[in-house]
Amino acid sequence: MEQGIIINRNTKAIRDSLKNAGIQPSASRMAIASFVWNTDSHPTAEEVKIEVEKAFPTVSLATVYNTLNLFVEKGLLKEVQDSNQRSVRYDCNTTPHFHFIDEATGQMMDLDPEVLRISPDLSKLGAEFKIREIEVTLRGRKMGTPQDKVKQK
């Protein structure tokens, strides 16, 4: 029953991804990418900063935001809304998928796109609606076994 996807790229793969997107793989960008591409926790900018500081103590918050925004622009990350509706979270899973938010913990989990079938009824929607993206979030509780908390590589 594994919904989450952890990208887990190594240093070389990360460097190549950045170069590929036309981004110079500077040290701070590498540090930020290494963190966001190896977690499925949908971190906030502040959480990214806290983690990245461990490896790279001089990184500034402005650089964290600049870098995350750059990654979003280049399609390497997606922005998603935190459930408090106040801050942004960053999602390294840029493939179409859905989210489940546990309302007790606030934790945002990826859902495999196969768990939901979504069919727009064009006859009712009207052809004048040009859809670019469908965003779906489920909210509720996940009654998980403790093992569910364990991250696997």
Next chain:
Amino acid sequence: MEQGIIINRNTKAIRDSLKNAGIQPSASRMAIASFVWNTDSHPTAEEVKIEVEKAFPTVSLATVYNTLNLFVEKGLLKEVQDSNQRSVRYDCNTTPHFHFIDEATGQMMDLDPEVLRISPDLSKLGAEFKIREIEVTLRGRKMGTPQDKVKQK
């Protein structure tokens, strides 16, 4: 092809709705309710303030927020996220429905729940996910005829 729902309650209906929810229908609450329950524009708090000030010039921003939060608490309004992901919008349509956001104008439109069929595949989702709410937003362009802009009562 009408997706939007305009509640359009008159003064007496609004007063009754407030009383019904256990809210004292003070003058400022009436003014705020009269606006938010007669628009399908999904206004922000700032937009609510600007409108309400016309009828009620001394209303404070704190009262606008207090009142909107109170209405949300009592289930009279729903909060939805603005597409800039920075501010909250208020939706007088508390029945299950979906949203379409025109990415050129930022306009948020209601979609009738019949335009989308959503089926969770419980066998894949897992019974431990207790779903309370499914939130769906479509983004794209609406290539409307000019008449589409006209509000009908």
Next chain:
DNA sequence: AACTATACTAGAATAATTCTAATTAATCTT
């Protein structure tokens, strides 16, 4: 009218994000 509870207000505080202007680092040209 006095008392109490509720509602309202102006302005301060908070917090997420962006902006500014200066500094550093990397890349390019000669």
Next chain:
DNA sequence: AAGATTAATTAGAATTATTCTAGTATAGTT
């Protein structure tokens, strides 16, 4: 390699949405 140019990073100020505070006004109750 030196100098010139461009790109990246920084600290801190600015912006903005929202909440908080503490005082004032209003409404309901005896």
